[in-house]
Amino acid sequence: MKKQLTIGLFGFGCVGTGLYEVLNKTTLLQASIKHIVIKDLSKKRIIDANYFSTDADRILDDEEINVVVELINDYEAAYEIVTKALKSGKHVVSANKKLIAYYLDELISLAKENQVSFLYEASVGGSIPIIRNLEEYYNNDSLSNINGIVNGTTNYILTKTGEGESFDEALKNAQDLGFAELDPTSDVDGFDAKYKLVLLLKHAFGFTAKQDAVWNYGIRQLKDWDATYAREKGLKIKLLAFGTRINNQVIGFVAPHLIPANHFAFNVENEFNAVVVEALFSDKQLFLGKGAGSHPTASAVLSDISALQFDYAYEYKKSKTEERLTFENDFSLKVYVSATTQEKLDEVEFADTLETYSGQSHSYKIGLIRYSEIQKMDWNAASEYFLAVVPDSVELDTKSILSASESTELIEELS
Amino acid sequence: MKKQLTIGLFGFGCVGTGLYEVLNKTTLLQASIKHIVIKDLSKKRIIDANYFSTDADRILDDEEINVVVELINDYEAAYEIVTKALKSGKHVVSANKKLIAYYLDELISLAKENQVSFLYEASVGGSIPIIRNLEEYYNNDSLSNINGIVNGTTNYILTKTGEGESFDEALKNAQDLGFAELDPTSDVDGFDAKYKLVLLLKHAFGFTAKQDAVWNYGIRQLKDWDATYAREKGLKIKLLAFGTRINNQVIGFVAPHLIPANHFAFNVENEFNAVVVEALFSDKQLFLGKGAGSHPTASAVLSDISALQFDYAYEYKKSKTEERLTFENDFSLKVYVSATTQEKLDEVEFADTLETYSGQSHSYKIGLIRYSEIQKMDWNAASEYFLAVVPDSVELDTKSILSASESTELIEELS
Structure with a gap:
């Protein structure tokens, strides 16, 4: 009725x-x-x-x-x-x-x-019906991974830095165009993406993450040399909200990722958003659309209003299972870290180093860092550094994340 | 309950x-x-x-x-x-x-x-929840365009021809891998994609197209030189099911398209499917996922079964509006046509020619052809030719399709 x-x-x-x-x-x-x-x-x-x-x-x-x-x-x-x-x-x-x-x-x-x-469909991904699909379509499927570009402002800036603009130029242009606020903190430091990730984790895994327990690192400290590194390697830097489930543990954070050309999000540029869902049965799916803007966002609001005609309510089916999920902090990430000096770079404690570069303008390392080690610094404020997660390949997104035992094993193997 | x-x-x-x-x-x-x-x-x-x-x-x-x-x-x-x-x-x-x-x-x-x-969610796009989204999420939005890669077999073959295999080799490999049937007609001549398009047109525009009124041209006649042409131009050949609405008219057909790198479907390879929906408010959206396979397809069936718990039924809201839509046949397409000889190429009546190439092994033309002219030949059986639609750019997908009056204007303008 x-x-x-x-x-x-x-x-x-x-x-x-x-x-x-x-x-x-x-x-x-x-x-x-x-x-x-x-x-x-x-x-x-x-x-x-x-x-x-x-x-x-x-x-x-x-x-x-x-x-x-x-x-x-x-x-x-x-x-x-x-x-x-x-x-x-x-x-x-x-x-x-x-x-x-x-x-x-x-x-x-x-x-x-x-x-x-x-x-609250309009709260994540603008016009992309991601909450509704998690609720209605993946409610019987077991999800392993959800990640996406959920902030249009930073994606616009990253598109421009990928084309050769500096972060400051790109931010200024985004502000002039009305894509970024005068105080861009919420967008460029990854807070906005984190709020959205909390909602995605709830509907994907039934887990309520405390927003202050989720690490959010944005793109404010991106240097020209980082953009150049990505370009030379055929990679792109994208700010991903990342959530994954390993057994009864949930990992979730917001950080820049260096993604390869075969990654689903590689061609998602400018103000577009995209969310990738990985499920046991339906496999990998991508939802892509305008993440912001008056009419796209209003269309999501409209869709919610329309659903109310039929007394639609979210079921939170994933929250109702008996499993007790916990938020996992004991794992390692494969990352690229650049620093303005070799000395600064040496202050970052890597569990294992895979590549190093030392130059006149800057130095960088690629290797494994324990997540607990990352947490010790306020990276958004650390102007000497830039950090990006390095997924091994699109097929192995979660491989960049290793559980404590796996990372210990790998570290032993490599050393 | x-x-x-x-x-x-x-x-x-x-x-x-x-x-x-x-x-x-x-x-x-x-x-x-x-x-x-x-x-x-x-x-x-x-x-x-x-x-x-x-x-x-x-x-x-x-x-x-x-x-x-x-x-x-x-x-x-x-x-x-x-x-x-x-x-x-x-x-x-x-x-x-x-x-x-x-x-x-x-x-x-x-x-x-x-x-x-x-x-019948599983009947289109395998694991991609496209019918449900058209029904539930776009039911209040006015759609202008729907197009997509909805046949995994041909997309797998086209991925391989894009990498340098001949059509015959790629088909044989697909058959050996179980991706293609021994009689591949339904897939490679675009019948399977056409059936799916009929369902998409119904849920997107409320219009029931007679399946035999929809032109389906597949990829059987793709030659090595066509694949080479695409590669040299930085394009890819993709078999698209294409539906668009212009005023109260619906255009729908299945044909290979030469798409540029910024097209949403450019990176959709192998057995993946993708559907692009363009709507008045929510703008352009992409749904991407596995189009076939035991578990992905079963997951779509499961999702339908799950919905039955709540007595879910399709509403066909777009069919209930008062508008009378008609199937439009009077328009022109911008196409690439190659032929084994210049003589054969000259037999195809172009309304206007934009580019010509004549060579030892083959010749090709790019130009406008009236849709009624295309209908005169059974292209799937015409082994001398290969035809692909040329969209001007991803932003202007529908620009490759001109209404009768627009195409007359353009032809006058150009000549």
């Missing part, structure tokens, strides 16, 4: 405006926006001023409104709105990955208690 | 065996196979002989069996089984694209009349 959907919208920025336009243009869905709550009433809007107020209760106390769409930036304010809405028995559609990564289990419980749906 | 699913299975080949294994290995779904009907009882099977018989009625007359999974090759025999099963009030899951392309509307009506579901 289809329900009449009456929407209260929080936020009327890029995605909110897109949603309004998309709802107006589609003839395939009967849903209407009744009221929009914004921060600043003085801004000029494309629609009638009567729609707007700054009073959240105009939506939260309106019994006719059965769907709250939350599209604001401030995740603490969003927390207030979303929890109140769920408690008022309203369905919530959100694109706020930071909110969800911080409060995932609490929000899931709250939705369940109040018998409403809490959907 | 979840239902107990009791399955009657027709066929126990590669996919049927895979389904049995996959059902056994997953702990996430409660469904059991009660009986399996096969053609040949004398073959050795991996499970207890008690499961098997050659008597279709053992399944069709068993009231406890509420799901029929049809995985046989013979599409006429499958028609008998599927129609009887639907009439008996059983849900049907099928991977039989030929059956469905021939009888789509009839089978949809029959399922509706009998209030059961007829699902």
Whole structure:
């Protein structure tokens, strides 16, 4: 039975405006926006001023409104709105990955208690229907690996550094084009990608990772020589959110990867996002699409709204199995590390070294580092270094990650 | 409310065996196979002989069996089984694209009349959840274009010809490896891809194309010089199932395409399949995965079975709009045509020629041909020729297709 959907919208920025336009243009869905709550009433809007107020209760106390769409930036304010809405028995559609990564289990419980749906497809991968596919299509399949390019800003910058621009030039251009914020920290230091990874890990493995337990290293420290190294080797540097399951353990982190030409993500450029899912039965799958933008993101919100017509709710089937998964920190990574001087490079403790280069401008090493060793430094702030994970090949993505015993073995074998 | 699913299975080949294994290995779904009907009882099977018989009625007359999974090759025999099963009030899951392309509307009506579901995710793109995504995720978005590599056998052969093997060698190797049948007609002449295209057109545009109205041209006539041409230009030859909507008209055909390195499908090699969907709001998306194989295909069947627990049925929302779409035949294609002699090449009537090459071994032309002109010849049988569509660029895929008025304009402009 289809329900009449009456929407209260929080936020009327890029995605909110897109949603309004998309709802107006589609003839395939009967849903209407009744009221929009914004921060600043003085801004000029494309629609009638009567729609707007700054009073959240105009939506939260309106019994006719059965769907709250939350599209604001401030995740603490969003927390207030979303929890109140769920408690008022309203369905919530959100694109706020930071909110969800911080409060995932609490929000899931709250939705369940109040018998409403809490959907957030637009929070990961923009237009790519990755959460829905993990929920609906891979719910009976056992997943081993999920990784992807989930931040369009850094992928745009990396596309440009791959073409020869410096990081600073590329960031400036991205800011001028509106792809990057004035304070780019959340994007370039990998926080945004990490929030998304937390959601992917939940739907892929049923595991709620504490967002502050997940290592996020971005691309701020990428030097020209790193880009040159990748280009000369026929590789590309991509910022991947990476999650893998080994037995009952989950590994998850965000870091730049040096990927070869046969990697699924090699041709994913500019603002595009892509997620690779590896499953026991269905094998390796790629989902690729626009990771940001007004209409692509709004289309994901629209799709959630549409699903509410049929009382759709996430099942979190992977969370319901009996297995107790733990977050694994005891493994080694195969990495490339460059440093401005050989002395600086020598300060990084490699468990094993496979290649070294020492030059006038910089030096680098390729080898195995224990993850616990990596954790000792704030790499985002370490301007002398750049680090990238080196997967052996696309077929062996997970081979760059070795469990503690495997890495001990390998290290013994190599030395 | 979840239902107990009791399955009657027709066929126990590669996919049927895979389904049995996959059902056994997953702990996430409660469904059991009660009986399996096969053609040949004398073959050795991996499970207890008690499961098997050659008597279709053992399944069709068993009231406890509420799901029929049809995985046989013979599409006429499958028609008998599927129609009887639907009439008996059983849900049907099928991977039989030929059956469905021939009888789509009839089978949809029959399922509706009998209030059961007829699902067929495994029939297109193996493990790729393309039908489900078109149904569930793009149901509110207006699609403009769908195209993809949907035949793994020809993609494997084309990967090898791209690497320097001749078509005959590549076909022979594919046959030795079990990727191609002894009579490869259905794959190499594009019939298999056409059946799948008919299903994609239905779910993307709501339009039922008569399978015999869709042009299918395969890769049987690919010569070494065509592969060399592609390689020298940095292009690849890919067999694409192509569907596009222009206003209320649908264009659909299967033909080899010469695609550039920035095309989404460029790196889709070997037995992989990929489908690109272009939509008004969500923009361009790619779905990539294994298009064939026992477990990948079985995983798609399993996903349909799982959906039946919740009484899932396709909605065919795009078919329910008021628009009357027609199949368009009056347009031009930009193509590359090679021929064994200049005389033979001159027999092909180009509306406009953009490039010509004449040599000792062969000659070729690039230009515009009216689609009605193409239809006059059985290209699959024309051993003197090879034809490939030339998209101008990945961003302009549909630009290689011009409506009648546009092509007249362009031809005037150029001449």
